[in-house]
Amino acid sequence: MEEEEESPARVGGDAYILNIGELATPLGSEPLRGDAMRGILRVPDAAIVVRDGIIEYAGARSELDTDIADGLKPIDAHGMAAIPGFIDSHTHFIFAGSRADEFVARASGKSYMDIMRGGGGILRTVKATREEDPELLGKVAERRAWAMVQQGVTTVEAKSGYGLDMDTELALLESAAAIPASVPIDVVPTYLGLHAVPPEYEGSASSYVDYAISEVLPAVAAQGLARFADAFCEEGVFSVEDCRRFLSAARAHGLGLKLHADEISRSGGASLAAELRATSADHLLKAERMDYEYLAGAGVIATCLPLTSFCLGLPHADARGMIDSGLAVALATDMNPGSACSGSIALAIALAVIQLGLSIEETLTALTLNGAAALGLASEVGSLERGKRADLIFLEAPSIDHLAYRTGVNIVGSVFKDGELAFRA
Secondary structure, three states: OOOOOOOHHHOOOOEEEEEEEEEEEOOOOOOOOHHHHHOOEEEEEEEEEEEOOEEEEEEEHHHOOHHHHOOOOEEEOOOOEEEEOEEEOOOOOOOOOOOHHHHHHHHOOOOHHHHHHOOOOHHHHHHHHHHOOHHHHHHHHHHHHHHHHHOOEEEEEEEOOOOOOHHHHHHHHHHHHHHHHOOOOEEEEEEEEEOOOOHHHOOOHHHHHHHHHHHHHHHHHHOOOOOEEEEEEEOOOEOHHHHHHHHHHHHHOOOEEEEEEOOOOOOOHHHHHHHHOOOEEEEOOOOOHHHHHHHHHHOOEEEEOHHHHHHHOOOOOOHHHHHHOOOOEEEOOOOOOOOOOOOOHHHHHHHHHHOOOOOHHHHHHHHOHHHHHOOOOOOOOOOOOOOOEOOEEEEOOOOOHHHHHOOOOOOEEEEEEOOEEEEEO
């Protein structure tokens, strides 16, 4: 078959793509742990064949049986690298209002918890979100989701937690579920029931937990609005016992479990995540080697969020130590209005390689297959291999080394969702 000089922008649900400078992908349907995170497939002069949005072949062009591509018009990738779509497995991107002044205050020396105790922080966003028109909130969420697609994100988690009452929490989760109808991205909704104690329950965290368990959680589960439940386990916010009660109830309702763990202090969140065998424990800035061993033994994915520690001016989570301890590590942006108002995948990659000490191969695994596993989707997405959905990115570069070398620069040239063009730079 003669090769055509065309751009990958011609790719649709069926595709036969040649002259890929490098195909780089982790492999498998389970999270990669420890040393295995480096063992990705890197193939020069590669080809990809897609039918009905599913990958039929991804590998060396020289090993392709052209019968697989029978009837498909070849498309020239012009030497660009191909990688799986990024999975941003921890975000809070559906919210109203701004906390730019808090960012300035932190830059002047105030701590995140000081601002929260002074009436700012999460509860300030809760007030703004409760007051926002749900339709307008949904439109803002769509715009943010489009910005993620342009960063190469094909699947994103969306946490609630800025309502903390029945109506607003349900509206946030409904907004998340509606996004894929207008934006080419998959959204995994998470009910973050324990994010902060709302004003109407001030001084009585336990009573608020009772309310979340007895009122909101059953409604979320009955309406099928969330795949996961999450809690902020932190001193001065929710205790280990609060989180254990809430997450145990969430599991009884059929939800997967996630946990904001050991971010500001070593509060026992990592141990609780291991005890409950949560899908992921996230943040982990204050976690220690013993915690890594617990998490690894329980099969919990450690999700590191370097944009948050960077924006807060805090030491990063020890992702290098986690991997060396045999953990499966995922990376995500934590896009939120307070501690990391950024969805920059490019900056997350730069921080992972330069400051967290990860190789580019480990970083790619953390942002693709392990991110997919942190959302329970590793059998469907997160790698470029036969049988998986054709969620892929073409980089404006010949290899994945440029992801870190072009420091903080978005080099995503084209994004494909289920084999269909989603974005072209």
